[in-house]
Amino acid sequence: MKIGVDLGGTKIKAGVETNGSIIRQNTIFLQQKDSLSATLTQLINLIKPLTDYPATSIGIGVPSVVDVERGIVYNVANIPSWEKVALRDILEEEFNLPVFVNNDVNCFTLGEHRFGVAKNYSSVVGMTIGTGLGSGLIIDNQLYVGHNCGAGEIGLLPYRDHNLEYYACSNFFDAIHGTTALEASQAALNGNKKAINMWSEFGVHIGCAIKAAMYVFDPEAIVLGGSISKAYPLFKAGMLETLNDFAYPQSLKRLKLLQSQDDDISMLGAAALVSQDLKVKV
Template sequence: MNIGIDLGGTKIQVGIEKDGKIIHQTKALLKEKDNLTSTLDQVKQFIRPLTKYKVDGIGIGVPSVVDVEKGVVYNVTNIPSWKKVALKDILEKEFDLPVFVNNDVNCFVLGEHKFGVAKDYSCLIGMSIGTGLGSGVIIRNKLYTGINCGAGEIGLIPYKDKNIEYYASGNFFSSFYDTTALEAYKAAKKGDEAALKQWREFGYHFGSAVQVVMYTYDPQAIVIGGSVANAFPFFKETMEESFSDFIYPESIKKLKIHVSQNENIALLGAAALVDLSLEHINGVV
């Protein structure tokens, strides 16, 4: 059993992975995000009750670039006080357990690979669509982070006049239609034609993101997660239409696209970090 922590920009979730399920789960909003000591104390308070169980270690996913070997996180999204935090050392000193830290979307794709809809694939990409667009990479059954934990940042690749994330995430709705992805989703479910048109347009842009994934990684499968994933039925058709100009049509025909089914999958992936060696986390064998 391992402790898993999913630290977001607004909330924290903690639990223990046992036999592919999360037990003893707790979650709450992060408090006093401008105060490093306060937020670290909150994280510790969530972990402490779980250390009474026989656990092998702690895995934590954070929305930032991570020095995976040293467990240092940098410039954590929406937590202003976390500019450079030696999270591994801090938590290991506090709990006397091995601690492993990685990017939250890397934890998402690892969770899908170990416990979710992508268990049968050796090469896959996880794409988390929320306010932004993040991706995680599994190559030959190994989590690949790159040298600086920057592998898979598809959303930051230049696209049109901005980048892919600007057009293929929740940002699309606020930037072009003065609404949110959630409001557009609710309206589309009611059959609102304007909202349905927005999702169709979104599908073409997201299809471009998928093409970038195919040209760079050529995976067997893509797993879509994040808050926008619920709306997949509304943009699936136009996403697939956008593949018509993909230069390797046989490759795109083979690609499998799944939607995440487990709300705790990133938490499971964080816990799974404990079972991976640093060699496997950082390299491809």
Template sequence: MTIGVDLGGTNIRAGVVQAGEVHTLRRHILKRKDSLTDTLAQLIDLIRPLCQYPVEGIGIGVPSVVDVQNGVVYQVANIPSWEEVPLKDILEKELNLPIWINNDVNCFILGEHQHGLAQNTTSALGLCIGTGLGCGLILNGTLYTGTNCGAGEIGMLSYLDQTLEYYCSGDFFTGRHATTALETFELATLGDRQALALWAAFGRHLAEAIKVILYAYDPEIIVMGGSISKAFSFFEPSMRAQLSDFSYRETLRRIRILPTENENSGVIGAAALGTLSVPRFS
């Protein structure tokens, strides 16, 4: 029994995980993100009630690069006060339990690999699409992070006049079209033609990111998470049409691209961090 924590730039979720099942899930909206003291206090207040259970430790997924060995997180996305935080040391002193920390999307694909759609695969990629675009990798059956938990971050690659993340995340709606993904989703469910066309354009851009993934990693499956993955049915047709010119037809025939079936995969994967020996370049 372990506590898993999914720390995002907007929300924090934590739960007790046993055999891939989440119990006693708690959620907070992250407040006062400009204050390290306040955000740490809120995180601790969220986790502490869960420590009453006979848990072995706490795993935390954070949207940043991470020194996994020392538990230091750097430049946390959308939390400006978290520039360099020795999170492992802080939480172990406060909660008196072992703490394991990794990138949040790494936790997502780890949860999918152990208990979700990527089970029984040796190569899988998690693609979390929300405020940003994040990637996590399972290679040769094992979570692969790179030296700084930055492996697989294709969203930072240049694309058109911006980056892939700009065109394949919430930025596409807020920055490019003065709307939001949620508003566009709600309009699309009502059959609004302009909203449906916007999702079709999004799918075409996302296909270009997926081509990069296929050329670089050639995984068995791509599992999509994040809030925008809930609109999969709106962007899937244009995404697959845009993929049709991919050079290797057998790769397209075999690849599975699916939205997650479990919104708690990040919490489940975070809880599993203590069982890992993560390979890294020396």
């Protein structure tokens, strides 16, 4: 048994993994995010009941750049007090278990590769579409994080007058159209033509992000996850139309575009960080 933790900017989920399933989990919403001690206490109190199980290790995914070797996280998204936190040392001292720390989207991608819809593919790009556009990489069946745990950040590539993330996440609805993804999806489902066109336009931007991933990594599969990916039917047509001009048509035909199906996949991926046969490239 292993404990997997998915730490977000507003919510933390932690669960006990065994045989590729989460058998128990706890969730909290972060409070006092400007206090390092308060947020660490919340995290520790969330994990503590799970150690009643015979867990052998803890893996945790964090929305930040991570020093994977030392388990230090930097400038965690939406938690201002987490500028530099020696998270591995803190949790190992608290629980007396080995702790592995990595980026949250890397954990999502690893979870999909080990347990989810991408488990039959050796090269995978995981893309989470939500408040941002995050990406993780599996190359030759191994999680690849790069020298500074920054590999695969497709969303930060220059695009139009900003970058891909600016147009391919919730910001597209908030900043450009003055609405939310939820409101836009409800309107589109009710037949609102303006909202339908909005989602088609959003699909164009997602399609450009996918093309960037294909040109750079040429993966077997791309997995879409995150809250906005649940609206896939609304942006699918615009996305596929944009992919039609990809320079290598045969590569496009062979690509598997997948949707995440498991809300616990990031916890599973975090738990998988501790597997003995996982050699993380750094």
